[in-house]
Amino acid sequence: MENFANKIISIFGGREIDLPQNIKILMDLKKEYGIEEIYYSELIKRIHGKDEQSLKLREFIKNQVRKLLYECRECPLHLADCHTQKVPGEGEWNSPLMLIGEAPGFEEDRLGRPFVGRAGELLTVILNKLNIDRKKVYITNVVKCRPPKNRTPLASEVRACSKILELELEFISPKVIITLGSVPLNYFKPKSSIVQSRGQWIYERGFWIMPTFHPAYILRQGGETLKRVKWQVWHDFTRAIAKVKELNGDYKFN
Template sequence: MSEYIQPITLEEVAKECRSCKKCPLYLTRTKVVPGEGKAKLKVMLIGEAPGEEEDLKGRPFVGKAGQLLTKILQSVDIKREEVFITNMVKCRPPGNRNPSKSEIETCFPYLETQIAIINPKIIVTLGNVPTQYLLDTTTEGISKLRGRWFDWLGEIKIFPMFHPSYLLRNEGTFPGSPKELTWKDIKTLKRTIVNL
């Protein structure tokens, strides 16, 4: 595990993130967004990076995409408080660009420590960035990987889904549309959580 494994509570990890200057994203952030949720939850949701609204508020998934994520969870009766929500990097990349590989690698020990504390059964990766990084692939994208289960570090299952911001850009509902597939995926996730 990482050099940051020393902090033993989520709040201690968050405190370290808030004063972090380890990658250039600290230069342009307003607030650090360490993540939200309690320890010992069964499910973690991991997106790519905070957006504008998140950067202003210091909370993950509170902008339009976040509101859609909340609705998607609520559609199968999962409350936000029942999952830990965070991102691959804790500071907003300028202009909402994807975080670079080096930024992700620099920030990863924080996420790794959060995962060690929470010890989830399932990690839902939202979109290409967390999915490809955690599954260590550059050749397969989210369209191929979503809705499938992957073993990770022996005990954790990874379940990739589309990022809600992608759904906002692709709103049509027709057989095979991102929205329809996400509806299918969230129902699969719910069925699995119920049986954990």
């Protein structure tokens, strides 16, 4: 996608066209920061830099994506009685590790933050035990509005909400993704069973994806099953972190 804006416009004979959202955001970014003549790949690289300006560019992009999210009316979930607010992803927009869950629950909807209920507390404990500050990873959900009675999001809702998730994937460009539960696994690999797929790498679209159970699933277990599931999730997380270190060894998780 080189010299993106000029190329796209010239293909269409200089006419105004409806550009993909990622391109629109990058064009706004160029305008805001007076960035001239830069290739798409260079711009993405610049966003991921360690300097002050890169930080500002990431902040700009984060705000643009959030604005789109807050304005979103693409599916009926924002009209559900249980819905009070959209829940954006949170964490480091430069992180090589992204965690993706299913959809917000009661506490997430109430506070407008992902993974802050009991399942979220367990997730934070897992990360802390791995010596990872939760703020240094990016945590999001496939669907950003709470479904009624915490039901599984419908395929149409996942499809509608994918425009935000795709922007997060595009701009954060994580090296490794941990999918938590069946919905995010099936986002990348449709018709998969979480029981059969957990713990097995999927390499898709340039992402190393480690599927594991959702922390809420761990909380529903007891006895021997609980011990086994905890061990499995721990095993999946440690492998994912080892992969991040292999691919991006200089990233600091705390």
